[in-house]
Amino acid sequence: MGIEYEQVTKRMILSVAQQVFDPIGFLCPTILVPKIMLQKLWKENLTWDQLVDEVVAKSFKYWVKALPYVINIKIPRWILIGDNAAEEVTVHTFCDASQDAYACAVFVRVKLHRNVSVFWLAAKSRVAPLKKSGSKMTVPRLELLAGTIGARLYTNVAANLSQKYRCFFWSDSTTVISWIQRKEEWGVFPHLPGIQNPADLPSRGNSPNQLLDSKWWEGPLWLYELEEDWPAGNVTCDEEEVYAGRKKKLVTTLINVDGTSFWNIDYFSKSAKTIRMMAYLLRFIHNTRHPIDKRVGELSLEELEVAENFVFKVVQKETFTGVNAPRIASLSPFVMKKA
Template identity: 30%
Template sequence: MYVDDVLKSCESSEKAISLINQLCELTETKGFHMTKFASNSSEVNSSIPNSELAPSLKCLDLNGSGVHHALGVKWNMGPDELKVCVDIEPKQATRRGILSAVSSIFDPLGLVSPFVLPAKRILQDLSSEDFSWDDTICHSHKVRWENWVSQLPILNDVSVPRCYKPPGFTPIDIQLHCFCDASQDGYVAVAYLRYIDANGSVHVSFVKSVSRITPKRPITVVRLELMSAVVAAELSQSIKRELDYEMCSYYFWTDSMSVLQMINNRSERFKIFVSNRIALIHSLSKVESWFHVSSELNPADVLSRGVMPKHLPKMSVWFAGPEFLKLDRSHWPKPCSVKCDDNFASEVKVNFVSTSSNEFASVFDLLKRFSCFEKLCQSVGWLLRFKAYMKWKFCSGPRPPVGNLSVDELEFAMHNVMSLVQLDSISPSLL
């Protein structure tokens, strides 16, 4: 049986040593042998037999230095940091080769998501332009691809602390802040943990980001923003399940006033696309946890648009979180009143109710069953042909045609539909 690596964080070396002993005793009872142990603590490494240490530690002095691979992520045990491996093999400039190269970047935490998004956009463009898997891509896309690949080694400098809080930092308040944003390139969310200790000191840590490529089909920006809000709500639940923290509060930030109004609205009925996503947001988060942040202060804005790897030195906000989170709450963006705008009004479901007492009421009930005028005319055309058939069968009328409806029959059906609408809507004195 194959068992993958196990990652576990402990508050102290004593707890880690105790956990290792308990785990080994438990697995030995069923015939499983635990090995390849590695820790950033020299005390923990010293308590483990040298033969059971990870290969990366056997040739070291057990001080936890060096780089260890765990679940596809590089762990630099000296400074206790996580790194992303972006060493991709050269591939042919085809759709298949580009997909293989981009997929080889294993980034479960989304540390380098803003820098990978441009490559994903190239893939989407190739797909929409009907390039087959092994076609050589055109010059414009090839230039974009080669430019991105040439900058990729810069991402090897990306690293974040493995532990969310500094050594000796004892928080009394733990908050999860999720930021979301959307553009024509992608809809995304990114989460940060905010710690506060008894002295009022604040520490902010990057947790995870999630990015989705915007579909090629036309979709409004307000709906994209709403989709990003759903991603943020789902991300918060994922983090809540995986972390052993008792969160004191959750905060969700968006720069879309339309989305805030939709989330806060309890009276209007929205179109199905919007109402389903609002219901999901309400089930995963509290309405009072949603706040507005300007695009300039929103770290998700960078992720939604994507950046080239060469801009990594300017991306400190992405890894450390926005500056206002490190300040007292009085310095956070001020709550603003949620006002109605055209984007909000366009998503409200409008119901029209009309009454009719004329002789054509039953016919209009039939017309209301169709949302496509072409299908309506086709159905009316078949009814008129059936009427002509019955006349021919029982009243010696002309024999109706057979087969598909002709152009003349469809045109005659359209005139009948328009006549019925006119009879219902226009005064008889005007006809």
């Protein structure tokens, strides 16, 4: 790896990056760097042997020059469990994402003779996928992908641990935690600040010498403390962001035939804002009729869903005269009778 590269091409970057053998991912923060470079080059439609621009070439040369630093990285593989001598064992899976990548890391915390040790077990990082338009996914969506590979990596690690333990899944995305908890598919998934998340490093990438200095395989400092001193798991999320993330596609179009509407649903041009406006109107009606049981605070998911269905009914009533309406007659619509 001490070779000097005068001319840098996409083929060369891929070739050198693939020479680094990292089956369990302890070098994934630094291996991510050339992968991000390659993705940017793909977007520029460069051929395999076409020279890259000066900025990319300089970054790649710096990365290659720093690779020998990884020789000095030493990670203990004996984790003090297996003979039932440990007093307490907990497994922690951390997930994080950036605009360029998403990642996860699994650590084990072992309490033995009143001493606490934290050991890195495995990690994975992935470059953020591109949409057909060439743009990247939103960070919350990437955070969700990080949670997905985190769950898979934990499953692989857990298959090789025989001792009883508790497991924790950590994320710094309140939106993703809300998605997961409301589906009620996973167990404990607390929130922690991004600065305290060890998965932040492999989700952004860094040079080999920075990886050596970081000692990220030792785990976050707070994990060595008592459990009551760990980051609180309380989640305060942005309901609009949570709700927007659930919508796959626009179901219908808001059209006002005669230009007048009692509910004024054409006040906003975006359906999400219209639904939130309707939700607040329905809340006002509810609070007026039920002064003792008033609804306050952020809109709940149930309120938003009720408002969405109400908007659909208003649009259909104002837009279509029935199943024989010219706009939808070709779709062979029918009215389903209630049971």
